[in-house]
Amino acid sequence: MKMSTKGRYGLRAMLDMAIHQNEGPIAVHSIAERQGLSDRYLEQLMVPLKKAGLVKSVRGPQGGYVLAKEPKDITVGEIIRTLEGPIAPVDCVSEDYPEECERAEYCVTRLIWSKVRDSIAEVLDSFSLEDLVQESRRISTQNRYMYYI
Amino acid sequence: MKMSTKGRYGLRAMLDMAIHQNEGPIAVHSIAERQGLSDRYLEQLMVPLKKAGLVKSVRGPQGGYVLAKEPKDITVGEIIRTLEGPIAPVDCVSEDYPEECERAEYCVTRLIWSKVRDSIAEVLDSFSLEDLVQESRRISTQNRYMYYI
DNA sequence: CGAAACCCTAGCGCAGTGCTAGGATAAAGG
DNA sequence: CCTTTATCCTAGCACTGCGCTAGGGTTTCG
Numbered sequence: 001m002k003m004s005t006k007g008r009y010g011l012r013a014m015l016d017m018a019i020h021q022n023e024g025p026i027a028v029h030s031i032a033e034r035q036g037l038s039d040r041y042l043e044q045l046m047v048p049l050k051k052a053g054l055v056k057s058v059r060g061p062q063g064g065y066v067l068a069k070e071p072k073d074i075t076v077g078e079i080i081r082t083l084e085g086p087i088a089p090v091d092c093v094s095e096d097y098p099e100e101c102e103r104a105e106y107c108v109t110r111l112i113w114s115k116v117r118d119s120i121a122e123v124l125d126s127f128s129l130e131d132l133v134q135e136s137r138r139i140s141t142q143n144r145y146m147y148y149i
Numbered sequence: 150m151k152m153s154t155k156g157r158y159g160l161r162a163m164l165d166m167a168i169h170q171n172e173g174p175i176a177v178h179s180i181a182e183r184q185g186l187s188d189r190y191l192e193q194l195m196v197p198l199k200k201a202g203l204v205k206s207v208r209g210p211q212g213g214y215v216l217a218k219e220p221k222d223i224t225v226g227e228i229i230r231t232l233e234g235p236i237a238p239v240d241c242v243s244e245d246y247p248e249e250c251e252r253a254e255y256c257v258t259r260l261i262w263s264k265v266r267d268s269i270a271e272v273l274d275s276f277s278l279e280d281l282v283q284e285s286r287r288i289s290t291q292n293r294y295m296y297y298i
Numbered sequence: 299c300g301a302a303a304c305c306c307t308a309g310c311g312c313a314g315t316g317c318t319a320g321g322a323t324a325a326a327g328g
Numbered sequence: 329c330c331t332t333t334a335t336c337c338t339a340g341c342a343c344t345g346c347g348c349t350a351g352g353g354t355t356t357c358g
Contacts, residue, residue: 001150001151001152001233001236001237001238001269002150002237002238002239002240003150003238003239003262004314004315004316005315005316005317006315006316008239008258011258011261012258015257015258025334027333027334027335028334028335029334038316038317038318040317040318040319041316041317041318043335043336044317046335046336047336047337057334057335057336058325058334058335059323059324059325059326059333059334059335059336060324060325060326060332060333060334060335061325061326061327061332061333061334062325062326062333062334063324063325063326063333063334063335064334064335065335076261084150087150088150088151089150089151089152090151090152090157091151106288106289108164108281108284108285108288109157109160109161109164109281111284112160112225112272112273112276112281113152115272116269116272116273119268119269119271119272120150120265120268120269122268123261123264123265123268124261124265127261132257132258132261135257135260136257139255139257140255153345153346153347154346154347154348155346155347174303176302176303176304177303177304178303187347187348187349189348189349189350190347190348190349192304192305193306193348195304195305196305196306206303206304206305207303207304207356208302208303208304208305208354208355208356209301209302209303209304209355209356209357210301210302210303210356210357210358211302211303211356211357211358212302212303212304212355212356212357213303213304214304
C-alpha cells in the first residue's frame with residue numbers, strides 16, 4: 001500500500017508550479033533544483049501530466065511548463081490518478097475497469113477494498129492545489145516567509 | 150497504492166477460519182482448497198499471523214490452525230498490518246516509525262498523506278471478522294445457503 | 299511406526315521502480 | 329543563420345519485492 005515517487009514527486013512539482021504561477025513558464029530543472037529531485041526523472045513525469053491536460057509546455061529558451069488550469073480547479077486526486085493510475089487497493093475494485101473475478105458477486109472482502117478505495121479518493125479529491133498553496137503560505141509565514149515544500 | 154496478495158489472501162484465510170470456527174483446527178490445505186490458493190504459499194502467511202497472536206496452531210494429524218481470539222475481537226486492520234506492515238502511503242507518515250525527511254516540518258504534501266493513512270486505517274479498523282462473517286452469511290443466504298468468500 | 303499436519307529455509311522468474319543516458323526537435327536572441 | 333536553452337523521445341539498467349515452488353525437518357495422533 002505504498003505510493004510511488006511518481007505521484008509524490010509529481011504532486012510536489014505541481015505545487016511548486018502553483019506557487020510560482022505568476023512567473024511565467026517554469027523550467028523542469030528549476031523545479032527539480034528547488035525540490036531536490038533528478039531533473040531528467042522529473043522530466044519524464046511531465047509527459048503524462050501534459051497528456052492529461054494538467055500542464056502546458058512552452059519550448060525554447062525561457063520555456064518551461066505552466067499550469068493548464070487554475071490551481072483551484074486542479075485536485076490532488078487528478079494528479080495522483082494521472083501518475084499512479086486509477087485508485088485501487090486491489091484490481092477488482094479499480095476505479096476504471098475492475099478486473100472482477102468470478103467470486104466478485106459473493107466476495108465479502110471486496111466490500112472492504114471498495115470502502116478503502118472510496119476513502120482514499122475522498123481525501124485526494126477534497127484538496128485542490130489552491131488549498132495546498134494556502135497551507136504552504138500559512139506554514140511558511142510562520143518561518144521567516146520562506147517557501148518550503 | 151496496491152495491496153499485495155499477502156494481505157488479501159491472509160484476510161480471506163482468516164475469514165474462512167472464522168466461518169468454520171466451530172469445526173476444530175483447520176488445516177491450511179483445506180483453507181487453500183476452498184479459497185483456490187496455493188497451500189504452500191498460504192502456509193507461509195500463517196507464520197506472521199501466529200507470531201502476532203491472531204491464530205494458534207495444533208500440530209500432528211487432525212491439526213491445523215484456530216483463531217486465537219473471538220472473531221469480534223479481531224479487526225481487519227490487525228490482519229492487514231500483520232501481513233503488510235504498518236499503514237503508510239509513504240514512509241514519512243508510517244504508523245510505526247515514520248522516516249521523516251528534513252523538510253517534514255514544512256511539508257504540505259505530507260499533510261495529505263497523513264490524512265490518506267488515517268482514512269485507510271479508519272476503514273480497516275472499523276470492521277471485525279465477526280462483521281465479515283455476518284455479511285458473508287447475509288450474502289450467502291441469498292444464494293442457496295452456500296458460503297462464498 | 300507411519301501418516302498427517304505444521305514448521306523452516308532457500309531459491310527463482312517476473313514486473314515495476316527509480317533512475318541515467320543519448321540524443322532529436324523547437325524556439326528565442328544575437 | 330547559429331548558438332543556446334529548453335522540451336521531447338527512446339532505451340537501458342540495477343535493484344527490490346512479489347508470488348510462488350521446492351525440499352526437507354519436526355510434532356503428534358492412531
